[in-house]
Amino acid sequence: MTEPSENTRPATLGLLLAGGLARRMGGGDKPLRTIAGRTILAHVIERLAPQCDGLLINANGDPARFADYGLPVAGDSVPDFAGPLAGILAGLDWLAQNRPGVDWMVSVAADTPFIPHDLVARLHAARLAAGVPLACVASGGWTHPVIGLWPVSLREALRHALTVEDERKIDRWTARHGVASAEWAAEPVDPFFNANRPEDLAEAERLHVLLGTA
Template sequence: MVVSGTSAPAGNVAGLILAGGRGRRMGSIDKPFAPLGGRRMIEHVIGRAGRQVGPLAISAAGDAARFGVFGLPVLADPVGLEAYSGPLAGILAGLEWAAARAAPGAEALAVFPTDTPFFPEDFVERARAALADGAEVAMAASGGRLHPTAAVWSAGLGDRLRRLLVEEGLRRADRVADHFRAARVDYAAQPFDPFFNINTPEDLAAAERLFR
């Protein structure tokens, strides 16, 4: 399923920022706090995500206190999956948080990688249109490339995702479409890719040029 149009503004959608990457290719720095455009990278993501969702949380490993300045809940990986520390475990934590504590009536969970600070302002709006058409997960795509960790998940998928992680060993986010009804939300990659991912010092320098 491919979604190319727009829809009504986002409704009751919770948000999750994936901030668990270890930044090995950037010298093992704490990537969410990398300087970008005069701010910390995660601040750009919080700003863009906060304009598209209701309650917002951060999924991160390590000392949660370092995120305290942002005033958002910080979610550890779910019990029994602490050693996994991958994006799907973080997404599961977000689904369970939204269902139990953040917004029990939420229709969906929007997921934003912390190292993708240029994602479009209408991403949640367009992804919701895909869910309304019958998809369970709507994933971003740009320039013909899928970005499975930038996605909007229908509420109520937590139990199934937990079973896939625990019982079937699902680990790769790019295999989500094998287990859920998935849609692509396509964006052009010109004049620049809105899902440009910052993984290296060179990427960070390129992102800085975009801000300028």
């Protein structure tokens, strides 16, 4: 099967998940920490924007703190910081209401500054090859279910799981519907490295140099 290219893949919105509590980072907005003089969020946007038909930030609280990026911000509709699935539902709801001609959304953790340039095309290729509606990424033998591809058609099923069943585990929910995995090499740099703790920022600086993007 021919893999979708940037020009042939379905229209896809990019969702930047920035709604976490960042406890291991000491609170605040992890994506607004800096690497090589720019915020992590700026690095993610630079890599993801060319692959998508628009970007959306999922974050709770005052959206004004993201005003410099000129992107719409959608907060969770499910209360009490219900986790990434709530952010994904918020993105799918925004997409259905604001971009009715776009049927797909890719979610990316907003603290992953090295996401690959072929992320969206390879996720679409993976779900087409497997004949399933969902796809997520893997690297170094580990899956990363937060970074994945979602159809708008499953948003009501997701809402039911969150609000009626109190489901919080991404991989448990995706397994119900069928999820493919797209694998990347983890060397020399894991493209899905994320900055969870203060010491990860120093490692991110080192990896940034290693990639030759300093």
